[in-house]
Amino acid sequence: MNSFGNAFAWLFAPEQWSGPSGIPARVLEHLGYTALAVLLGLVIALPIGMVIGHSGKGGFLVGAVNALRAIPELGLLILLVLLMGIGLLPVTLALVVLAIPPLLAGTYSGIRNVDRSVVDAARGMGMKEGRILMRVELPNALPLILGGLRAATLQVLATATIAAYVSLGGLGRFVIDGLYLRDFAQTLGGTIVIAVVALALEGLLILLQRLVVSRGLRRNPTRRRDRTVRPVEIAVETA
Amino acid sequence: MIEFRDVTKQYPDGTVAVDKLNLTVEAGTITVFVGPSGCGKTTSLRMVNRMIEATSGTILIDGKDIRDSEPALLRRGMGYVIQQAGLFPHRTVLDNVATVPLLSGWDKRKARARAAELLETVGLPAEMGRRYPVQLSGGQQQRVGVARALAADPPILLMDEPFSAVDPVVREDLQNELLRLQGELDKTIVFVTHDIDEAVRIGEKVAVFRKGGVLAQYGTPADVLRYPADEFVAGFVGRDRGYRGLSFLESSGISVDRVETAKLGKPRAETVADWVLVLDSDGHPCGWLPPGTSVDGSLTREPLVAGGSLYTTGTSLRGALDAALSSPASRGVVVDEDGKYVGVITARQVLDLIEGHPQAVSKT
Amino acid sequence: MNWLSRNIDAVLELTGYHLVIALLPVLFGLVISIPLGWVANRWPVARAILVPVAGIMYTIPSLVLFLILPPLLGTRVLDEINVIIALTIYTVALLVRSVADALAAVPPHVIAAADAMGYRPVRRFFGVELPLAVPVLVAGLRVATVSNISLTSVAAILGVPQLGSLFTDGFAVENYDEIVVAIILIFLLAMVFDGLLLLAGRLLTPWARAGRAVGAAK
Numbered sequence: 001m002n003s004f005g006n007a008f009a010w011l012f013a014p015e016q017w018s019g020p021s022g023i024p025a026r027v028l029e030h031l032g033y034t035a036l037a038v039l040l041g042l043v044i045a046l047p048i049g050m051v052i053g054h055s056g057k058g059g060f061l062v063g064a065v066n067a068l069r070a071i072p073e074l075g076l077l078i079l080l081v082l083l084m085g086i087g088l089l090p091v092t093l094a095l096v097v098l099a100i101p102p103l104l105a106g107t108y109s110g111i112r113n114v115d116r117s118v119v120d121a122a123r124g125m126g127m128k129e130g131r132i133l134m135r136v137e138l139p140n141a142l143p144l145i146l147g148g149l150r151a152a153t154l155q156v157l158a159t160a161t162i163a164a165y166v167s168l169g170g171l172g173r174f175v176i177d178g179l180y181l182r183d184f185a186q187t188l189g190g191t192i193v194i195a196v197v198a199l200a201l202e203g204l205l206i207l208l209q210r211l212v213v214s215r216g217l218r219r220n221p222t223r224r225r226d227r228t229v230r231p232v233e234i235a236v237e238t239a
Numbered sequence: 240m241i242e243f244r245d246v247t248k249q250y251p252d253g254t255v256a257v258d259k260l261n262l263t264v265e266a267g268t269i270t271v272f273v274g275p276s277g278c279g280k281t282t283s284l285r286m287v288n289r290m291i292e293a294t295s296g297t298i299l300i301d302g303k304d305i306r307d308s309e310p311a312l313l314r315r316g317m318g319y320v321i322q323q324a325g326l327f328p329h330r331t332v333l334d335n336v337a338t339v340p341l342l343s344g345w346d347k348r349k350a351r352a353r354a355a356e357l358l359e360t361v362g363l364p365a366e367m368g369r370r371y372p373v374q375l376s377g378g379q380q381q382r383v384g385v386a387r388a389l390a391a392d393p394p395i396l397l398m399d400e401p402f403s404a405v406d407p408v409v410r411e412d413l414q415n416e417l418l419r420l421q422g423e424l425d426k427t428i429v430f431v432t433h434d435i436d437e438a439v440r441i442g443e444k445v446a447v448f449r450k451g452g453v454l455a456q457y458g459t460p461a462d463v464l465r466y467p468a469d470e471f472v473a474g475f476v477g478r479d480r481g482y483r484g485l486s487f488l489e490s491s492g493i494s495v496d497r498v499e500t501a502k503l504g505k506p507r508a509e510t511v512a513d514w515v516l517v518l519d520s521d522g523h524p525c526g527w528l529p530p531g532t533s534v535d536g537s538l539t540r541e542p543l544v545a546g547g548s549l550y551t552t553g554t555s556l557r558g559a560l561d562a563a564l565s566s567p568a569s570r571g572v573v574v575d576e577d578g579k580y581v582g583v584i585t586a587r588q589v590l591d592l593i594e595g596h597p598q599a600v601s602k603t
Numbered sequence: 604m605n606w607l608s609r610n611i612d613a614v615l616e617l618t619g620y621h622l623v624i625a626l627l628p629v630l631f632g633l634v635i636s637i638p639l640g641w642v643a644n645r646w647p648v649a650r651a652i653l654v655p656v657a658g659i660m661y662t663i664p665s666l667v668l669f670l671i672l673p674p675l676l677g678t679r680v681l682d683e684i685n686v687i688i689a690l691t692i693y694t695v696a697l698l699v700r701s702v703a704d705a706l707a708a709v710p711p712h713v714i715a716a717a718d719a720m721g722y723r724p725v726r727r728f729f730g731v732e733l734p735l736a737v738p739v740l741v742a743g744l745r746v747a748t749v750s751n752i753s754l755t756s757v758a759a760i761l762g763v764p765q766l767g768s769l770f771t772d773g774f775a776v777e778n779y780d781e782i783v784v785a786i787i788l789i790f791l792l793a794m795v796f797d798g799l800l801l802l803a804g805r806l807l808t809p810w811a812r813a814g815r816a817v818g819a820a821k
Contacts, residue, residue: 003674070749070793072756075770075786082777158664165760166774175666179680179760188674191667202662288719315721325716329734329810339720371813387720397719 007188016189021173023193030170030197033160037092038153041099046145049104053111053141054133062108068101073159081166091163098159099152106148110141143213150205157198171197240266241287241395241427246296248282248452256282257452259296264444266301266394269421269428271442273435275475279452280431284397287429288314300395315343318388318396318426322404324380326372332358332383333368339391350390357386362416378409382416389424398430402437414441435476439464447472495573495582507534514568517543522579524549524572549574552581560589606780614769618788621765624686624758625751626796629744631687632694639695640702641728650703657696665689665754669761681762690754694747701743705736738811741804745797752793756785766792 010016016023052058073094080090114137122136138145164172174190177183241264248257257279264270272280285291286298289310298305305313326335334341336354341347355365361382372380381401388396402410418441421428432438438445439460446457449471456468467473500516501507503525515528517538526543528534534542547565550558550573562571563586570583607614643650668689673680676688709732717727756767766785773781805812 067790067794070753070790070797072753072767072770072786072789074756074759074767075782075789078770078774079779079782079786082774082779082782154662158666161664161666162757162760172666175670176760184680187670191670195663195667195671198662198664198667199659202659290715290718311721311723313721314719317719319716319719321712321716321719323710323712325710325712325719327713327717327731328814329731329737329808331810342721342726371810373810373814373817 003184003188006185007192010183010185010189011192026169026171026173027193027197030157030160030172030194033088033091033095033163033168033170034153034157036088037095037156037160038099038103038149040092040096041103041152041156042149044096045100045103045148046107049107049145050111050133050138053108054129054137056112059108062105065104066101068097071097073098074162074165077162077166086167088168091160091166091168095156095159099156102148102151102155103145104148106144106146106151107141110144110148111137113144114140143209146205146209146212150202150209153205154198154202157201158194161194240264240299240301241429242297242299242302243283244297244299246283246286246293246298248279248286248291249294255452257286257293260452260454262446262454262457264427264429266427267425268443269417269430269441270444270446271438272429272431272446272448273433273438273442273475274448274455275450276433278448278450280433280446280448281399282452283448284399284429284431287395287397288317288319290314315339315391316393316395318385318391318393320381320384320388320396320398320401322400324372324377324384326380326383326387328372330371331368332363332370332372332375335372335383336368336386336390338387343391353390354386357389358383360389360420361386376409377405378413381405381413385417385420389420394427396426396428398428400431400433403432403434410437417441447475449475495584496570496588498568498570498583500580501528501538503540504537506537508536509534514570516546516568516572516580516583518580524574524580527566527568529567546572549578550584551576551578556589556592559584559592560586563589606778607784610781614766614784614788617764617766617768618792620683621752621755621767621789622792624683624763624765625690625755625792626748627687628690628694628751629748631691632698632747633740633744635691636695636698636702637733639699640706643699643703644706654700654703657699660692661696665693665757666760668692669758683758683763683765685761686755686758686763690751693754694751697747698740698743701739702736705739706732708739709735734807737807738804741800741807745800745804748796748800749793752789752796756789 011023019025048061052061076097077091077094080094081087084090111133118140119132119136122132127135160170161172161175163170164176171190171194174193175187178185178187178190243260243262246257246260247255249255260279260283272283274280282291286293287300287305289305326332327338330338333351333354336357337345337347337350340350340353345353355368358365358368363379363382363386367375367379372383375383381404384401388398402413405413414437417428430438430441432441442460444458445460445463447455447463447468449455455475456463456472458466463472464476467476498516499511499513500518503517503519510533511528511530513530517525517528519525524546525540526545528538528542529544532542544567547567548558548562548571550562550571552573552575559571559573562573563569563584564571566572566583568583570585571589573581573584575581639653643653669685670680672678672685672688673682676685678684713731713735714727717731722730755765756770758765759767759769759771766789769781769785773779773785
C-alpha cells in the first residue's frame with residue numbers, strides 16, 4: 001500500500017499543479033485530444049447513421065464498421081505515427097477510428113428504433129423526408145445517439161492515454177514517463193488522475209443524457225425508450 | 240378426490256384471497272371454479288399443487304394432507320395447464336411434452352415415445368413434435384400444454400383458464416376435445432374460468448366464487464342455473480340464463496300439435512295451402528312442402544324445403560326452442576327416440592312451458 | 604512478409620500468450636457473472652449496487668486498471684495476471700446486467716409452468732432460465748471477446764509479452780512489417796473468435812432461429 005502513499009505524495013506535490021507539464025495542463029491537453037476525435041467522429045458518423053437509419057438501406061455498413069472495434073488501437077496508432085511522423089494528426093486519426101463505431105451504431109439504431117407509425121403519421125401529414133428526419137426521428141433517437149456519444153467519448157478518453165507512448169502529451173505522459181524512469185509513484189499518480197477524469201466525464205455525460213432525455217420526454221410522448229442508455233448496452237445491442 | 244377444509248389464504252397486506260373454503264372435488268369429475276376476477280378461484284387452484292401455500296386450513300388429496308409431500312414431487316403427480324400454455328420456448332414440442340417423465344427419471348427414449356403417443360391423443364400430428372412452440376398456433380400450443388400435463392398420467396389435472404387466450408371457434412374445439420379426452424381418461428379435473436358459458440358447458444360440478452374468495456354456490460350446472468343461491472350468483476349467471484336453463488329442463492310434460500302430413504311417393508294432385516310436413520315410409524320427417532306448391536303425381540323430395548333441427552322428446556327444452564326457431568314453417572318437428580314424427584311445437588309453446596317453471600324465470 | 608516467415612515461431616508463441624490472456628477472462632467473466640446476474644435479478648437491492656458498480660468498472664481505462672492492480676494485489680507490473688484480472692473485470696461488468704435482464708425477461712408463465720411440473724429451483728435455473736438467456740449471453744460474450752483480444756495488446760506498454768509486443772518492438776526498430784502483421788493477426792483472431800461464438804450461439808439456440816423465421820414470415 002506504500003505505492004499508493006507515494007502516488008498521493010506525488011499527486012499533491014505543488015510542482016504537479018503548475019506549468020505546461022503540470023496536471024491541469026495535461027488534463028486540458030487530454031480533453032482536447034478527446035474532444036477533437038469525438039467531434040470529428042460525430043461529423044462523419046452522425047449524417048451517415050441518420051441517412052442509413054432513415055432509408056433502412058445499408059444496415060450492413062453498420063456491421064462492417066463495427067468490425068473496426070477489433071483493430072488494436074496501439075498498433076494502429078504506432079503504424080500511423082511511423083507513416084506520418086510524430087504529431088497530432090496520426091493520433092487524432094487513430095482515435096476517430098475508435099469513435100466512429102459506437103457513434104454510428106447509436107445513431108443508426110436510434111433512428112431505426114423510432115416507432116414506424118410515428119414516421120408514417122408524419123409522412124401522412126405531408127412532412128417532407130428531410131423534415132421527418134430532423135424533426136421526428138432525430139429527437140426520438142436522441143437517447144441512443146447520446147448513448148453512443150457516451151461510449152465513444154469514454155473509449156477515446158481511455159485510449160488517448162497511449163498518445164504519450166508516441167511522444168505526445170496528455171495524461172498518459174505521467175504513466176509512460178513513470179514507467180521509463182521507474183518512478184512508479186508518478187505512473188500510479190497518473191493513472192489515478194485518468195480514472196478520476198474518466199469517472200467525472202462519465203458523470204457529466206450521464207447528466208447530459210438525463211437532461212436531454214427528460215426534456216425530450218415532455219415533448220415526445222411517443223418515445224418508448226425513455227431511460228438513459230449506457231455504453232455497455234450500446235456495445236451489446238450493436239454487437 | 241380433493242378436499243378443501245376451511246382453507247384460507249390471506250396475504251401479508253391483509254387481503255383475503257380465499258375465505259374458509261370448504262369443498263370436495265369428486266374423483267373422476269370435471270369441477271369448474273368460476274367467478275369474476277379477484278374472486279380467489281385461481282388462488283384456490285394453485286393451492287392444490289402448493290404453488291401458493293394456504294394460510295390456514297387443510298387440503299387433502301385422497302385423504303392425504305398435501306403438506307406432507309414435498310412440493311416438487313406433489314406437482315409431478317398433477318398435470319397443470321395455464322392460459323398461455325407456458326411451453327418452454329427452447330425445447331421442441333416433443334421434449335416439452337416429455338418434461339415431467341424426464342424429471343421423474345424415465346429414460347429419454349421411453350419419455351419421447353410416450354410424448355409422441357400423447358400428441359396423437361390430443362389430436363396433433365406426430366411430425367409436429369419436431370417443431371418449436373413458436374411455430375405453432377395458439378390452439379395447437381394449448382393442445383401441447385394439455386399433452387404435457389397428461390404426460391406422466393397424473394390422476395389430477397389442474398387447468399387455469401386454459402382456453403381463454405384462443406379465439407372462440409378454437410376454444411369450442413378445445414372444449415369438445417377436453418370432454419372427449421375426459422371420456423377416455425377419467426381424470427379428476429379442476430378447471431378455472433371466468434366464463435359461465437364455458438363453466439356450464441364443461442363442468443359436471445360448478446363452484447361459483449365471489450369477490451373476497453367466498454364460495455357462493457357449489458352444485459351441478461343445472462342447479463346453479465335453475466336455483467341460484469343468491470343475488471350475486473343470479474347476476475353472475477346472467478340475464479339470458481333462462482335460455483341457458485332450458486338445457487336442463489326435463490320436458491316430459493310437453494304437449495305437441497298436429498300438422499298436415501303427406502307420405503313420400505304417394506300420388507297427390509293439389510296445390511297446398513299451408514306448410515305440409517312430408518314423411519318417408521318409416522315415418523321419419525323429410526322436409527316441408529311450402530304453401531302454394533303444386534303437386535301432380537307422386538310426391539318426390541324435389542320440391543321439399545329442408546326442415547330445421549329436430550327435437551327428440553325427453554331431451555332439453557333448449558332443443559325444442561332451437562327446432563321451433565330453425566323450422567321454415569315456424570313449427571319445430573318433434574320426433575320420438577326412433578326419430579319418428581310425433582308432432583310439432585311452436586316457440587310460443589316452449590316459452591309458455593318455461594314460464595310454467597317458476598325457477599326458470601329470471602327475477603331481474 | 605519475409606519478416607513473418609523468418610519469425611514465425613516467435614509470432615506463434617506470442618499468439619498463444621495473447622489468446623490465453625484475452626480468452627481466459629472471457630471464461631472467468633462468464634462463470635462469475637452468471638451467479639452475480641442471478642443475484643441482481645433476485646434482489647433489487649443487489650441490483651441497485653451491482654449495476655452501477657459494473658458501469659463504473661467499465662468506465663476505468665484499461666491501462667489504468669493494468670497499473671492499479673499490481674500495488675493492490677502485490678503483483679509485479681509485468682505479470683500477465685494483472686491483465687487477466689483487469690479483462691475479467693471488464694467482462695463481468697459487461698455481462699452482469701445482461702444476465703440479470705435476460706433472467707428477468709423469462710416469461711412468468713414459463714417459470715410458473717416449470718414450477719407446476721415439479722422443477723426444483725436449481726434444475727429450473729439450469730434447465731429453463733439459463734438456456735433462455737443464452738442469446739443475450741452470447742451477444743455479451745462476443746463483445747467481451749473482441750474487446751479483450753484488442754485490449755490485450757495495450758499490455759505491451761507494460762512489457763507483458765503477447766502480440767502487442769510486436770507493436771512496441773516494431774516501433775523501436777521502425778519495422779512496418781512487424782506492426783502490420785500484428786494488427787492483421789489480432790484483427791483476424793478477434794473476427795475468428797467472434798464468428799465461433801456466433802456459431803456456437805446458433806447451435807445452442809435452434810429455437811431462436813425458428814422464432815426469427817416465424818417473425819419474418821409475419
